[in-house]
Amino acid sequence: MTERPVLVVLFDGVQSLDVTGPVEVFSGAGYAAGDPAAYPLHTASLDGKPVRTTSGLTLTPDGALADAPRPHTLLVPGGEGADHPDPGVIDWLRENAPRAERLFSVCTGALLLAEAGLLDGRRATTHWAACDGFARAYPRVTVDPDPIFIRDGGVATSAGVTAGIDLALALVEEDHGRDIALTVARHLVVFLRRPGNQAQFSAQLSAQTARREPLREVQRWIAEHPDGDLSVPALAARARLSPRHFARAFRAETGVTPGRYTERVRLEHARRLLEETADGVEEISRAAGYGTPEAMRRAFVRALGIPAAEYRLRFRPPAR
Incomplete structure (x- = not known):
């Protein structure tokens, strides 16, 4: 089975569910497909040190971004730390993110991608509360506040927290088919799957x-x-x-x-x-x-x- 390594970028002030939601989907997909190594998962912070999430949890990365293996899918979560990102993280994204086959942000992780110039000329979304500021700060990005996620070529952006699970399920379905994605969705007790263009609100x-x-x-x-x-x-x-x-x-x-x-x-x-x-x-x-x-x-x-x-x-x- 084809391996698709996933690299998750960590930073102080990251939203924990932005990380753990998609990670659980990819991890579960490997087991559902009969190959736990289908999505090798690696987490990394800029200096390899533990980071503190917005909820107070501490996440310990596997290592530093500079030493991280080249990923197939690069996952950039959001959180309060995305509002004032570390310039070192932005520099790393600018240089290394284009090497990934798929670039995937959750919630305000889209702001990090935009700051690195990776969303210029693309459609993107983020948490509804951040969309207006996002559009003003990055006029080269076409910000759509309505969908729960948007795919634009190899770049995908999603709305707040649980929308990252929807997007991860969509990627698993793309890689391994509906049955595997459905198995993961049932295990996590979520629907497979809300369409990307479903509105964030009723x-x-x-x-x-x-x-x-x-x-x-x-x-x-x-x-x-x-x-x-x-x-x-x-x-x-x-x-x-x-x-x-x-x-x-x-x-x-x-x-x-x-x-x-x-x-x-x-x-x-x-x-x-x-x-x-x-x-x-x-x-x-x-x-x-x-x-x-x-x-x-x-x-x-x-x-x-x-x-x-x-x-x-x-x-x-x-x-x-």
């Missing part, structure tokens, strides 16, 4: 709550009636506003158009039914307001890159 969290009560009531009604008439005229009548005034006010107060908000709510409702019930696709398409399975299939492909039927196969837990 529809209700990703949009702001309207200030005015009529618009807040419309938001609640949409969430409770995804199969209802959610056209702008119908929603405007519920808010006792003209369609034009309603559309303007809704976008101004929530940050999204009524149509975009409705799309997110319906998609989220359909996903939940596919994951948690045994209802048929046709029944779910009606309950989520799509009307037909084909309309729901198109919506899933457009938003998540996979049809609804495949989404159910991937993300509904196996029957016990």
Whole structure:
């Protein structure tokens, strides 16, 4: 079996789950594939000394970055230490990271890659709370705050903490197939696997709550009636506003158009039914307001890159 060495960069202020989550995935994948050495793991700090994580845990690396073996996959975690990185770490990344076949950051580890110039001209993501500052600080990077991870050639960036597990599972599936990745996901009691372009937040969290009560009531009604008439005229009548005034006010107060908000709510409702019930696709398409399975299939492909039927196969837990 092909070995794919993984090197994890450690530094003071690293987020422990950014390290241990993906490491557990790669380690578990080796055992699931019948070859514990499928992903030889090596950790390294700049000087080889132990580092203290943001939670207070101390991690002892295998050695110094200068002595680390050349990796197939280079993992750069995030954490508070990424906000003010050691220049030595940045210099090492700038010189050595391009030699890895895959470059993989978790959370604000993307800031280290950007500081080293490794994300120039690429799409990238990071934890939602850091995206605005990320975009301002690194204008050569196209920052997308929505997806949980983004693949751009051999460079992959992921959102906060658990998104690193999703990305690691995606890489394992790419290397060894869905069955091995599914075995690891089941062992870790996580779904295999959230698509990279799945939003970091639910529809209700990703949009702001309207200030005015009529618009807040419309938001609640949409969430409770995804199969209802959610056209702008119908929603405007519920808010006792003209369609034009309603559309303007809704976008101004929530940050999204009524149509975009409705799309997110319906998609989220359909996903939940596919994951948690045994209802048929046709029944779910009606309950989520799509009307037909084909309309729901198109919506899933457009938003998540996979049809609804495949989404159910991937993300509904196996029957016990």
